[in-house]
Amino acid sequence: MSGDVLQKIRETNFFKELSPDASAAVAAKAAMRKFAPGEFMMRKGDPADSCFVILEGHLKVVTNDAKGDEIIINKVGPGESIGELALVDERPRSAGVIALEDVEALELTKDAFFELLDQRVDVSLGVMRGFSHRLRFSTTYIEKVIDWSQKTAEGDYSFLEQTQPIKNTAGSDDDKAAQLLSAFYSMVRKVKAREEDLKQTVERLSFEIDQERRKREFEEITGTEFYNKLKQQAKELRQKRMGQS
Amino acid sequence: MAGKIVSIHSFRGGTGKSNVTANLAAQVAMTGMRVGVVDTDIQSPGIHVLFGLDEQKMGKTLNDYLHGKAAIREVGFSVGENTGEGEGRAQLAGRNIFLFPSSIRGAEISQILQEGIDFNRLNEGLQTAVAEFDLDYLFIDTHPGLNEETLLSIATSDVLLIILRPDNQDLQGTAVTVDVARSLDVPNLFLLVNKALPKYNNFEVIKSDIGAKFDAAVTSVLPLSFDMAENASNDLFSLRFPDHEWSKALKSIVPFILNAK
Ligand SMILES: Nc1ncnc2c1ncn2[C@@H]1O[C@H](COP(=O)(O)OP(=O)(O)O)[C@@H](O)[C@H]1O
Ligand SMILES: [Mg+2]
Numbered sequence: 001m002s003g004d005v006l007q008k009i010r011e012t013n014f015f016k017e018l019s020p021d022a023s024a025a026v027a028a029k030a031a032m033r034k035f036a037p038g039e040f041m042m043r044k045g046d047p048a049d050s051c052f053v054i055l056e057g058h059l060k061v062v063t064n065d066a067k068g069d070e071i072i073i074n075k076v077g078p079g080e081s082i083g084e085l086a087l088v089d090e091r092p093r094s095a096g097v098i099a100l101e102d103v104e105a106l107e108l109t110k111d112a113f114f115e116l117l118d119q120r121v122d123v124s125l126g127v128m129r130g131f132s133h134r135l136r137f138s139t140t141y142i143e144k145v146i147d148w149s150q151k152t153a154e155g156d157y158s159f160l161e162q163t164q165p166i167k168n169t170a171g172s173d174d175d176k177a178a179q180l181l182s183a184f185y186s187m188v189r190k191v192k193a194r195e196e197d198l199k200q201t202v203e204r205l206s207f208e209i210d211q212e213r214r215k216r217e218f219e220e221i222t223g224t225e226f227y228n229k230l231k232q233q234a235k236e237l238r239q240k241r242m243g244q245s
Numbered sequence: 246m247a248g249k250i251v252s253i254h255s256f257r258g259g260t261g262k263s264n265v266t267a268n269l270a271a272q273v274a275m276t277g278m279r280v281g282v283v284d285t286d287i288q289s290p291g292i293h294v295l296f297g298l299d300e301q302k303m304g305k306t307l308n309d310y311l312h313g314k315a316a317i318r319e320v321g322f323s324v325g326e327n328t329g330e331g332e333g334r335a336q337l338a339g340r341n342i343f344l345f346p347s348s349i350r351g352a353e354i355s356q357i358l359q360e361g362i363d364f365n366r367l368n369e370g371l372q373t374a375v376a377e378f379d380l381d382y383l384f385i386d387t388h389p390g391l392n393e394e395t396l397l398s399i400a401t402s403d404v405l406l407i408i409l410r411p412d413n414q415d416l417q418g419t420a421v422t423v424d425v426a427r428s429l430d431v432p433n434l435f436l437l438v439n440k441a442l443p444k445y446n447n448f449e450v451i452k453s454d455i456g457a458k459f460d461a462a463v464t465s466v467l468p469l470s471f472d473m474a475e476n477a478s479n480d481l482f483s484l485r486f487p488d489h490e491w492s493k494a495l496k497s498i499v500p501f502i503l504n505a506k
Contacts, residue, residue, distance in 0.1 A: 203444045205411050205454055209420045217421045221391055222428055230364075234400035234429055237368070241247050 005106065008055050011079030015053070017129035022122045029116055030106040035059070035099035041082070044096045048086030050109045054078050057103035063095045075100075087113050141181045148184060157192045160185070248279075248380040250371060251502060252402035256418025258289070258389040260408045261439040264473070265495065266386040267295035268483040269406075271333075272499050274325075274342040275484075278381040281321070281374050283307065283345040285367070285398055286388040287357055290347035294478050297329035298322060300349055308348040308357055310370050317373045320345050333485030343378050364397050371401060382502065390418075391425060399426055404433040404505045406464070406498070410440045411451060416458075423459050433505040436461050437498060440469040448494075464498045467491050 009015050009023045018026065033052070035041055041052060041059060054077060061074040061082075073095060076082055082097060087110050117124045148159055221227060253266040266282065274280040284292045284307065293303065304322065309315035321343040328334045348354060375383050385398045399405055405426050409415040419436070426434050436459060438451060445451050448466040456463040470491045476482045483492035 199446070203446060205445065205451055207413055207416045207458070209417055209458070213417065214420045214424065218424045218428075221396070221421070221425055226393060227396065230396055230400050231429060233368075237401060238430070238432075 005055060008079050009053050009106070012053055012081035012084075013134065014051075014081040014084040014130050015126065017133065018126035019122055022120060022126050025116060025120055025123060026108065027106065029112040030108040033105050033107045035103040035105070037099055037101050039099050039103075041097040041099060041103070041105070042093050044093050046093045048083060048091060048093055048110070050107050051084040051087050051113070052082045052105040052107050054080050054082065055104045055106060057099060057101045059097050059099050059103055061095050061097050144181055145184050148188065152188050152191070157188065160189060160192065248281075248375040248383055249403040249505065250375070250383050250385065250398075250401055251404040251406065251505075252385045252387055252398045253406050253408065254387045254395065254399065254422065255389050255408040256391075256415055256422055260389070260410055260415070261467070261473075262286075262389070262408055263292040263295060263386055264478060264482065265406075265408055265437065265439060265467075266384050267292050268481055268492075268495050269498055269502070270342060270382070270384040271337060271340075271481050271484055272496055273382055273384075273502060274337060274340040276499065276503070278503075279341040279379055281343045281345060281378055281380045281383040283371065283374065283383060283385045284347040285385050285394060287347045287362070287394065288354065288388055290349055290354075291478070292386045293344065293346040293349070295481060296322075296324050296344050297327075297331055297334055297480075298344065298346060302327070302329075303346055303349070306346050306348040306353070307370070308353045311357065311362060311366055313366075317345070317370045318377050321374065321378055322346065331480040331485070333481035333483070336484045337481075343374075343380075345374060362394050364393070367394070367397065368401055371398075391422065396425070396429075399431060400429045402431055404435065404502060405431045406435045406437055406502075408437045408439050409455075411438055411442070411445065411455075416455075420459065423461060434461050435498075435501055436463045438463060438466040441466050442469055462501070464501045465494045467494045 005027055006020060006023050009026055010018060010020075015023060015026060030053070035057075044063060056078060058075055058077040059082075060072045061076060062070045062072050065071050076097070083093070086093060117127070151157070151159055253262055253269070255262045263286075270280050270282045282292060282296075284290045286292075287307070293299075305315040305319040307320055310317055310320050322345070324334070324342045324344055325337050325340040328336075328338050348357075371383060371385070374380065385402065387395045387398050389395075399422075407419055407422055407426070409419045423434065423436075436455060438448075438455060441448060441451060445466075448468075451466050452463045468490050470489070472486065472489060473482055473491050476485075482489070483495045486492055487496075
């Protein structure tokens with residue numbers, strides 16, 4: 001098997017912890033498969049009896065909505081693995097996978113996979129490392145999301161400046177945690193922007209004073225004899241009090 | 246230095262004049278100043294309620310003084326020695342704050358309205374109150390509008406605080422009051438906005454818009470508040486709920502009073 005193929009195997013998240021030697025052992029047990037555009041690599045509900053490493057071409061991961069229409073939930077391509085979780089947890093296929101173009105992939109059957117695990121400690125260890133890496137990765141991200149949620153609730157958006165936005169990689173499901181973080185990040189950015197917009201549209205008090213009426217009323221009040229006397233008295237009173245202080 | 250007379254006025258009733266006057270006077274008293282509060286809203290007195298005074302507790306009134314039936318010394322009610330019920334008011338215990346209430350008896354109110362007020366006597370009463378109670382500040386809760394007794398308190402005051410709600414009628418009336426106060430040479434003219442709706446989300450903008458319109462300092466903008474309405478003048482709100490937005494905004498008026506020339 002060519003070095004190219006080994007390279008692709010080790011690009012997958014599932015096998016990326018494998019040594020070159022161990023990936024060669026995986027490759028030796030796997031079979032090369034080709035899919036024409038529109039051809040199913042797997043169907044939803046099928047027993048999960050193998051996994052694939054994509055070498056060439058792209059596929060769509062699909063499921064059906066309530067009406068039975070196809071919805072694409074993901075797209076996968078070279079260097080990504082597919083169906084490997086099902087090998088371990090023995091659940092039927094959770095989604096269908098259909099080639100979008102000519103696809104070349106390595107298929108590793110469940111029997112071959114378990115044989116490998118049995119025979120080669122380094123492959124077992126590599127696969128386990130892959131799992132734990134993934135777990136750790138997700139945990140870190142989840143902790144971040146928790147931290148950011150709390151900050152956002154308190155109106156503290158400082159983390160937006162302190163954090164680099166993560167590229168929204170619509171890649172394999174290993175990146176789901178990263179996608180969550182990225183979606184969360186852009187959500188908070190939008191919330192903050194909306195909040196700032198709101199603050200800026202200040203409701204102004206619209207009022208016009210009727211100046212003529214103002215003048216008329218002022219003259220009515222100040223035009224009396226009482227007022228003139230009062231004004232005079234107030235003046236004297238102030239002068240008197242100024243003198244006292 | 247002689248005590249200052251601070252008149253609190255509004256063009257229309259229901260603006261919050263009595264609540265602002267009572268709370269402001271209480272806050273100034275809390276700074277250690279000797280404070281008096283006169284209810285010259287003889288037609289519709291109300292401030293006594295805020296100080297926990299009812300008809301039974303009320304002794305001599307401003308009406309008695311004006312009719313020559315009592316000396317001003319007898320009218321002054323020492324709130325600091327009679328705080329009564331109310332968590333907020335209780336904090337005034339030991340403070341120097343004196344209330345000069347107006348009669349709440351119907352017959353006495355109509356009598357004085359018929360006979361009219363002797364302005365010289367009222368004026369003398371205010372000066373005597375300041376002197377005999379050794380007051381730093383005498384707050385006057387005036388009758389709304391610009392009738393003669395109100396003009397008198399404006400004319401004699403050192404500080405005039407005009408309360409308005411952010412609506413067109415109040416603004417129009419306030420404009421006339423401001424002109425009159427200027428014509429009477431009131432040395433310190435301040436505005437205060439009360440019952441500002443939450444839709445005016447930036448009170449600073451209201452402050453500067455109104456300030457610019459009247460060319461006068463707006464001391465503070467107090468929010469319209471359900472909590473205030475709920476309190477229904479039963480207690481001194483700013484003492485009872487010191488961290489409430491209304492109370493914080495009210496307390497920000499105090500320095501304007503203390504620093505008035
Ligand atoms: N900012 C406010 N928000 C809600 N209610 C208020 C506010 N200020 C005053 N009030 C209420 O308005 C009513 C009138 O207040 P009051 O102080 O008696 O006004 P005035 O003396 O101007 O007639 C009272 O019931 C009072 O509790
Ligand atoms: Mg009143």
